[in-house]
Amino acid sequence: MANEVIFKNRDLDNLWDIEQYRSRGGYEILTRILTEKTPPAEIIDGMKTSGLRGRGGAGFPTGLKWSFINRSAPGDKYLVCNSDEGEPGTFKDRDILRYNPHALVEGMLIASYVIDAHRAYNYIRGEFWEPYERFQNAIDQARAAGFVGKNILGSGFDCELNVHLGGGAYVCGEETALLESIEGKKGQPRYKPPFPAHVGLYGCPTVINNTETLASVPTILREGAERFRDIGVENSGGSKLFSISGHVKNPGVFELPMGTPFSELFELAGGMRDGSKIKAVIPGGSSSPVIPGEIMMDLTMDYDAIAKAGSMLGSGAVIVMDESTCMVKVLDRMGYFYHEESCGQCTPCREGTGWLYRIVHRIENGQGRPEDIDLLMDVQNRIRGKTICALGDAAAMPVAGMLRYYQDEFQYHIDHKKCMAGTGA
Amino acid sequence: MSALEIKNRNELFTPEIRAEIDHEIAKYPEGESQSAAMAALRIVQDANGGWLTQESMDEVAAYLDLPPIAIYEVATFYSMYEHKPVGRNKLCVCTNISCMINNSDQIVEHLNNRLGIKFGEVTEDGRYSLKEVECLGACGGAPMMQVGRKYYENLTPERLDSILDELE
Numbered sequence: 001m002a003n004e005v006i007f008k009n010r011d012l013d014n015l016w017d018i019e020q021y022r023s024r025g026g027y028e029i030l031t032r033i034l035t036e037k038t039p040p041a042e043i044i045d046g047m048k049t050s051g052l053r054g055r056g057g058a059g060f061p062t063g064l065k066w067s068f069i070n071r072s073a074p075g076d077k078y079l080v081c082n083s084d085e086g087e088p089g090t091f092k093d094r095d096i097l098r099y100n101p102h103a104l105v106e107g108m109l110i111a112s113y114v115i116d117a118h119r120a121y122n123y124i125r126g127e128f129w130e131p132y133e134r135f136q137n138a139i140d141q142a143r144a145a146g147f148v149g150k151n152i153l154g155s156g157f158d159c160e161l162n163v164h165l166g167g168g169a170y171v172c173g174e175e176t177a178l179l180e181s182i183e184g185k186k187g188q189p190r191y192k193p194p195f196p197a198h199v200g201l202y203g204c205p206t207v208i209n210n211t212e213t214l215a216s217v218p219t220i221l222r223e224g225a226e227r228f229r230d231i232g233v234e235n236s237g238g239s240k241l242f243s244i245s246g247h248v249k250n251p252g253v254f255e256l257p258m259g260t261p262f263s264e265l266f267e268l269a270g271g272m273r274d275g276s277k278i279k280a281v282i283p284g285g286s287s288s289p290v291i292p293g294e295i296m297m298d299l300t301m302d303y304d305a306i307a308k309a310g311s312m313l314g315s316g317a318v319i320v321m322d323e324s325t326c327m328v329k330v331l332d333r334m335g336y337f338y339h340e341e342s343c344g345q346c347t348p349c350r351e352g353t354g355w356l357y358r359i360v361h362r363i364e365n366g367q368g369r370p371e372d373i374d375l376l377m378d379v380q381n382r383i384r385g386k387t388i389c390a391l392g393d394a395a396a397m398p399v400a401g402m403l404r405y406y407q408d409e410f411q412y413h414i415d416h417k418k419c420m421a422g423t424g425a
Numbered sequence: 426m427s428a429l430e431i432k433n434r435n436e437l438f439t440p441e442i443r444a445e446i447d448h449e450i451a452k453y454p455e456g457e458s459q460s461a462a463m464a465a466l467r468i469v470q471d472a473n474g475g476w477l478t479q480e481s482m483d484e485v486a487a488y489l490d491l492p493p494i495a496i497y498e499v500a501t502f503y504s505m506y507e508h509k510p511v512g513r514n515k516l517c518v519c520t521n522i523s524c525m526i527n528n529s530d531q532i533v534e535h536l537n538n539r540l541g542i543k544f545g546e547v548t549e550d551g552r553y554s555l556k557e558v559e560c561l562g563a564c565g566g567a568p569m570m571q572v573g574r575k576y577y578e579n580l581t582p583e584r585l586d587s588i589l590d591e592l593e
């Protein structure tokens with residue numbers, strides 16, 4: 001597809017091999033930046049122009065994030081890439097690591113140059129062993145070619161690049177928990193402020209970016225920031241990887257311009273499986289509130305459109321559910337997840353996720369009480385905005401979303417102790 | 426400590442394992458060897474048949490010059506560390522949303538029936554154990570599971586049978 005950035009050269013068989021990556025201009029922009037000693041401020045301006053917003057879920061403008069680092073402050077700075085990819089429904093970063101790891105290596109080196117970091121880490125979830133090996137191989141190849149290590153390409157710029165493997169904890173995707181984890185501790189999020197740009201890894205200024213964010217950088221800078229921006233729409237520059245799963249015929253990862261109609265993405269994924277009908281869509285990972293299928297069909301895939309519909313584009317993880325899907329069961333499973341993964345530091349999250357899970361679970365199991373729906377709304381309200389990290393909100397938001405559109409199903413479960421007709425398991 | 430325990434300790438901390446841990450320590454700045462704790466635990470767990478004994482955690486703590494509690498905290502926080510014996514093949518089945526709506530229940534049930542074990546249990550011959558895991562970032566291949574370092578996607582009961590037969 002013409003507008004691809006991350007998957008641009010996926011037609012090449014072994015894009016993960018450095019020779020293949022270089023055959024289409026890979027490492028050209030890094031080489032140019034280091035030999036011409038491009039002023040970092042100029043690169044930051046380019047990133048701002050591109051309109052790239054963080055692909056990890058929060059959508060924070062990348063150029064702005066980089067500009068928060070005070071390069072001239074004494075001491076070390078760090079660049080950290082977030083390949084923890086744990087938000088249920090998300091499976092795009094795994095494909096970047098597997099199919100285009102050099103784009104990430106190059107992007108991490110450029111970002112490190114911009115913020116003057118001499119050490120960079122990629123935090124890869126521990127379960128991703130095969131993607132890790134691909135990425136590690138890319139680092140090794142890049143080192144052999146002189147792009148990693150001391151005095152890169154004779155520029156005087158040093159940068160070590162290493163992988164830190166996770167150990168299985170969703171909360172470590174949260175950026176400050178991730179830093180704790182790299183420091184060899186439990187992954188418990190830190191209070192903010194101070195923000196990582198001031199006090200990050202080992203107490204030093206740190207930039208944390210998602211895998212997709214960093215892997216977009218080389219192409220943005222090589223082909224021009226305006227070009228990237230214009231692929232997308234106002235407020236949502238560029239293209240984006242969408243992971244689409246659930247009841248579609250051909251689930252997978254598709255790179256599309258921001259602002260593409262959902263219906264197009266849906267069609268690329270082959271539409272519904274076995275002639276079933278679409279019921280609902282979770283548009284941006286399990287933390288984003290559900291949207292009924294018929295509303296979704298009229299939406300475009302960009303930050304503003306999904307926000308206007310009361311949800312979030314998040315990590316671009318789209319879960320499509322057909323008419324047989326029981327929303328109570330879905331929320332039951334989510335409730336279990338967030339309760340299990342809460343790190344337990346703050347009371348509203350630790351206790352609240354337990355409450356949410358127990359209430360939905362008893363409704364699902366035919367033991368719901370008449371007051372339960374009000375209770376659910378009350379509990380989710382008491383979590384939102386009252387916790388150290390956004391996991392609490394992530395657990396609460398889907399509850400309100402479910403009740404907004406599917407309260408009748410919950411009511412039916414409570415009244416009749418079973419599923420509504422037509423919704424199966 | 427008994428003579429047997431000391432022997433086990435030394436057997437676990439072979440020169441190869443020490444070298445592997447040293448390689449991890451070298452990834453971090455001087456004085457930050459705690460950063461290698463997670464990797465050290467993983468390496469030791471792999472060498473010990475997939476789980477961590479109290480002694481092995483103490484040994485990791487001593488090697489990294491950390492108080493044992495720092496290591497226990499890490500070893501109990503992250504779900505990939507095991508604290509009791511697991512099967513030679515630890516079947517980690519994802520039951521999160523995308524897998525659930527693609528019938529992971531059926532996969533779990535098939536494993537329960539065929540192996541006669543539930544989540545958290547090990548078969549008598551020690552060949553398999555079963556574990557429920559959260560989204561493994563492979564929802565496009567739902568339902569799926571991880572065994573060792575490998576992902577198995579688009580599972581059906583039939584495919585499961587042939588996978589199980591291949592796992593020694």
Ligand SMILES: Cc1cc2nc3c(=O)[nH]c(=O)nc-3n(C[C@H](O)[C@H](O)[C@H](O)COP(=O)(O)O)c2cc1C
Pocket residue numbers: 053054055056057058059060082083084085086087170171172173174175176208209210211213214389390391394
């Ligand atoms: C509970 C929780 C889990 C998260 N998981 C991830 C993740 O797996 N990957 C990721 O890139 N960002 C994740 N984030 C967002 C990060 O905290 C952070 O915003 C992001 O890595 C910044 O990179 P970006 O600006 O390039 O998006 C998570 C946030 C929370 C609160």
Ligand code: SF4
Pocket residue numbers: 171188189341342343344345346347349350387388389390391392393
């Ligand atoms: S909101 Fe939850 S996960 Fe985040 S710090 Fe508080 S208890 Fe931990």
Ligand code: FES
Pocket residue numbers: 088089090519520521522523524525559560561562563564565567569
């Ligand atoms: S839900 Fe099973 S891999 Fe994501």
